[in-house]
Amino acid sequence: MSTVNTSKINQLLKIQPRGTVLLASWLVDKGYSFDLQRRYRESQWLESIGSGAMIRTGDHVNISGALYSLQTQLGLSTHFGGKSALAMQGKAHYLELSSKRVYLFGTKGENLPTWFIQHNWGTQIEYFSTKFLDSTLGLTEFQVKEFAIKISSPARALMECLYLSSNNEDFTECYELFEPLNNLRPDQVQELLESCTSVKVKRLFLYMAEKAKHSWFEYLNLEKIDLGHGKRSLVENGAYVSKYKITVPKALESNGGTIL
Template sequence: MSTDKKIKINQLLSTQPSGIVYLSSWLVKEGYSLDLQKRYRNSDWLTSIGTGAMIRSGDNVGYEGAIFALQKQVGQFIHPAGKTALSLLGKAHYLELSPKKVTVFGGQHEKLPTWCKTHDWGIKLDYYSSSFLPSEIGLVEVELKTFSIKVSSAARAILECLFLAPKNQELVECYQLMEGLNNLRPNLVQNLLESCTSIKVKRLFLFLAEKANHSWVKHLNIEKIDLGSGKRSIVKNGVYNPKYKITVPVALANGEL
């Protein structure tokens, strides 16, 4: 390989953090042609992890490095969400220390690339695409070892948990997570609830927040939040809550936790 090409790859690797995925499409825009990328792979500078994606040879790359690439290199909304986001924010201390899966959300029309779905990250990716919350509200930047990524804030994350409940997230666990969220910002919560399109999520959120007796609840303007009409049966054989017209697990309704 020519000296110029070595200088060019060294510039790339020295300006980007370790532990990330390099997307071929982004590299082309940065001046690294497909032919040059192939030469770097043949020279063992870069290693392919699937069509259109590479890592630095010998680098240890987790799923977070994939999220970095999707967010920073191609501007996607895909982000760690729900219980995973709460864990990254230090809001889920009691949860399993070594989770077997991570929760990732994306926009309604966003899909995980094939390379991201098929590569072995050492952990299972549970991906959900939805537009029940707008993409511009309630994300925060979290610093990892060598780079940062956007994840759901605590307020958005608990709403995402409730979006998955009860099929993919236990409601009792949602309440346990809610109990730890005693310092949410009322203005952000208000904004998220007003923007949320899921009646189920909004009713469950307010029910659990009141049950947890959080002081920030009294600062919310419930009248501005569309809670819909009619009853919602969240679980079978549950207890009906007349205020929010939802059927919830017996353990939640009767305080048997």
């Protein structure tokens, strides 16, 4: 390989963090032709992990490094959310980030690339394509070794957990996650609730926030939050909460006081 091409790959590897994926389309935009990329693979500078995706030869790349490339090179909204985001920020101490399952959320209509879907990342991926929240709201930067990725803030992550909840156990677990979060920013919570299109999520979130007696709840303007109309029965044979017109698990309603 020529000295010019060797210098070019060295420049690339200096600016690209270790532990991340290099996408062929992004490299072309940066001036690295498909032919040049092929020569880098033949010279063992890079190795393929799937169609259109490469890593430094010998580098170890996990799902965080893959998400970095989805976010920064493809501009996708895919991010760690729900219980995974809470665990990463130390908000769910009994949930291990190294567990065999991670929760990813993305915007409805976005498609994950084949290389990402087919590669073995060493963990089971639960991916949810939704539009109940604005994809630009409630995200925070999380540092992973040499790079940072966007993940859900605690407030958004809680809403994602509530979005997925469907039975007594889910709702009880969500409340357990909710109880320690006494330092959420009311302005961020307000913005998320106003943008949220799920009546179920909004009613449950407010119900749990009030039940947990979090001080930030008092700073929310409920008049600006559309809670829809009519009753919502979330579980069978539950307890009805008239203020939020929802039926929740009896065990949950009897835990720590009642909201009428």
